[in-house]
Amino acid sequence: MTDLDDFIAGLPKAELHMHIEGSLEPELMFALARRNKIDIPFESVEAVRAAYSFSNLQDFLDIYYQGANVLREAEDFRDLAIAYFDRAEADNVVHAEIFFDPQTHTARGISFATVMEGLLAGMGEAKERHGISATLILCFLRHLDEADAFATLKAAEPWLDRIEAVGLDSSELGHPPSKFARVFDAAAAFGLKRVAHAGEEGPPEYVREALDILKIDRLDHGNRSLEDPELVARLASSGMTLTVCPLSNLKLCVVPDMADHPIDSMLRAGLRATINSDDPAYFGGYVNDNYRAAARGRGLGREELVTLARNSFLGSFLDEAEIARHLARLDAYAAG
């Protein structure tokens, strides 16, 4: 490990863009398949990993939804969450705002309650064991229709005190944010915060829709905003947080090479960019791997790394006092 790797390892950070179903490692996939007596179309853990070669977002999503099929019981969701938090603790993640995709499970006959009970149990144990605070972001699958999203919001009603925000994920192209205008309005009326994936593969116009129509509090990915200088200026002046995912961008061919990643351009443009792992089991690394890959690819130094970690707290949905507490720790670390 280099000095910079060590510095990244010790940096206190929040993770704001991580799909819990995307943290399902092949080893756990096999263990759950065995426990639940489910056939999976792979011979070995190595064969699963070998299948993780993607040329775009849809390529990945097809295999990601297939992987989630082993998740059946509340205990499975708990085990999944615990595995993520154990790994996150090793990366000095002190706070995590986690996406989950209820429709991936309810469509298979798994109840909303089963998913919630399992995830909440894992989050409770993470708090106890590691002191990691965590909240949940319910993502609507944008390839499904508005009625399905509304049914999901309805199923979430008994759990709203344990859900921080709604989000929007899955196949972006052809499914603009405006498709979910009324669902996001309804979520806002429940007092939920709003985030959306936009500008990963979709055009800058989708980012504008997410801002103007969904009234998002945070932008997931947002890479293609950079094609539109006026949009960049707007995102910068409004202090919008972008949850950027470097290894995901590389694996899904959003960037051709880490040397071409725009993370430092984003910072120079005044954007509040953060670094996150997206789907760590599928993209070859957890959050510190993402910091390291970006640092190597773009020659980031300590100052930029501290800014990225600072942004992760500033962009979180924690209250001001908690943010101040985390920033004081971060400043103490950065001062050596």
Ligand code: HPA
């Ligand atoms: O990066 C992503 N984009 C869209 N949907 C997703 N679902 C999991 N990860 C992603």
Ligand SMILES: [Zn+2]
């Ligand atoms: Zn994502």
